[in-house]
Amino acid sequence: MVDVEKIRTACRGCHGGCGVIAHVQNGKVTKVEGDPESPISYGSLCSKGLAITQLAYHPDRILHPMKKGDNGWERITWDEALDTIAVKFQSVVDEFGPEHIVVGQGTGRDYESHLYRFANQLGTPNVLTAGHMCYVSRVASTLVTLGNLPICDYRGGPKCVVMWGCNPQWTNPDEYKGVDFWKVHKKGAKLICIDPRKGFVAKKADLWLQLRPGTDAALAMGFHNVILEEELYDKAFVENYINGWDDFKERVKDYPLDKVEEITWVDKDLIRKAARMYAQTKPACIHWGVPTEQTNNCTDCTRILTGLMAATGNLDAPGGNVLYVNPPTRTVAEFSCHKDLSKEVREKRLGGDRYKLGARVAFITPKVAWESILTGKPYQLKAGLLCGTNPVTTRANAREAYAALEKLEFLVVIDHFMTPTAELADIFLPAGTWLEQNHVADNWKRHGFVLARQKCVEIGEAWQDHKIFQELGKKLGQKWWDTVEDALDYLLEPAGLTWEEFKQKGYLQGEMVYHKYKERGFSTPTGKVELYSTVLEKWGFDPLPKYTELPESPVSRPDLSEKYPYILNAGLRTPTFFHSANRMQPWLREIRPDPIVEIHPDTAKKHGIEEGDWVFIESPRGRCKERAKLNKWIDPRVIVAEHGWWYPEMKGPGYGWDISNINILTDNSHESMDPAIGATNLRACLCNISPA
């Protein structure tokens, strides 16, 4: 029997971080299991992590670079691929300027530091990420409000948890993987769940607030109203550490509970009860998910929720929402050379003059990229490089995304498989999975850890993304290192460790200090929590947060109510898939063979729809079909659908990208987006259903 080498590493099946022990035999990973010593996952591992061997060794995986020729895709060498890209990119830079190249990523494989370093040295301000509506938008909104992202401090032992539009045990575990939440729940912490749909968390909760999708900001204002009216706020904190408390109080008066009930559909007594429970139980934390961001209220909703943490004195307090201290490694910002991008170049960022908060955190919203490609305004993007992203399924108004990428003159895609997006490319570069990566993982997060993700194997000619950016960058004369590991040494230098030493340690944890503001205030212009934002005011936005009605709802568009009588909640997630990934892995697909649309039994009956039927879901932008699952725990006025679907088994062309793609229905008009950051509304629009 061949010896099994066990390698300790960190998963990246989602946003990553769970500890893994990979079993390697004859140069192949034969099995993975959870690492009991992981400070994040404590030995557990989810279905996506456990099924990694079916991704890494999938027969359809592409393991060599390719270029699209007259006879379709053909295999080429890395040298040819990188030379081709470098020549093309350089010609665009010389002829038009670097801003005519867009560099983009999805939720990533932990390479944002490298992608940005590449883009910044290339000299383009046009970096297209998921950040406009996912996590980074929360980071940006909290940056201007209090200087950092406040995170639920499970390690500090909260006595009350508000799970606000989040199911960390299933998906969206930015900082946590749900295990820490579960531990405090089992210890008896009170639990409030804000969710339009009754999931596992709602079932376990003391209070479940079933809101109308997308009205989170109004509900949070309702919480503030109760806290002010009943004087449940932390007087010392609001007096000393909040900028504009009096102005904010005035704003809150616009949200009496009767009105909040009308907007959110949540019973006002229940809102009162929940607000009291949150404000009176100490310490209490709010664990927020992406639904708070994926609407036109993105910035304001984040700011209002931050206001709750501040007003109740839970900010940077043990067991509240804290600003974790990261280990002393180089930050993504420093590694990325953000400062190398001149003011002159930054001013050319697409949409930068409009979406100023987005520009502040160095990304563009997809809408402006598609507009540039399709209309040539304000200038024409000539080339693009997209890494680990499938925007034709995951971005709002998918048909526009598809049309734009189809039209783009030169496109490079970095991925594991041929996807509906990769199919539109001119060059395909094969990326390594997380089993094929050496990286200081989680270095972009704000949870106080960095983890050693160790390369377990190399497969085919695939390179880890970091190496791709590095080698392509070198072809363009950029400053990089000889090896990926040399760059990791640079990242780790402030911690006094080399990559080899760090690998042995497994992870680093920052030394937590609470109540840092007492010493140095908050990192904002006033040094306080800016509920009245001097930054947003300077940029010409309302300095106080508010709820703005969704641009396409029964309230704002009664004229559409006959044709589209339901609210589509496109936020249904499944633990077996990460966004558009994983559909080709047999173990995972067996569990969830078809896309699911949840319909209330009463609503289904009206349309003659039964459990398991295929259903057309239609909005003013178009339609797709998914399979009905009846759920009495959603509101009969709401239709809940899964996202990210395409059909790898259908092969090209198109891979069935437009069959069950819920983003064919979502809107990306400027009017539908958050005015400060350009967050697209991926969550709520109007729709109708019919049997397919």
Added chain:
Amino acid sequence: MAKVSLMFFKKDCMGCHACEIACKQEHGLGVGPRLVRVIENSPDYTPIYCHHCKKAPCLESCPVDAISKDPRGIVLIDDELCIGCKECIEACPFGAMQFDDDSEIAVKCDMCVERLNNNERPACSQACATRCIFWGDTKALSERVISSK
């Protein structure tokens, strides 16, 4: 020898299906047989799994005595003896007995007996993030389940 049991504390199952994949990986199974399976009816999740019954209907139904009980009470199937007649699949009240189309024989949960012998937890139990899968000494387990929240 102390009897060992496997038990899913259903109230804490959150329907993540990690146990299913851990089991498939451990037993080298492809699409088809699911030795543990979680039925979703959100917000309730029902794990279907082998209870290693004291009086095991699968064992009693087997015409060729391919199913046996080891000294710890683990119900095991002998691949060499199984003729693939599916009697046990019909007999199991939980739907835990499965058929593997590749090998054309019945397959079932063996409580990861090899892992137990190495003092490791069953694969499903290790993966579970809510720790709702209990295994171990039958008597202690019953008490633990009764006292849990």
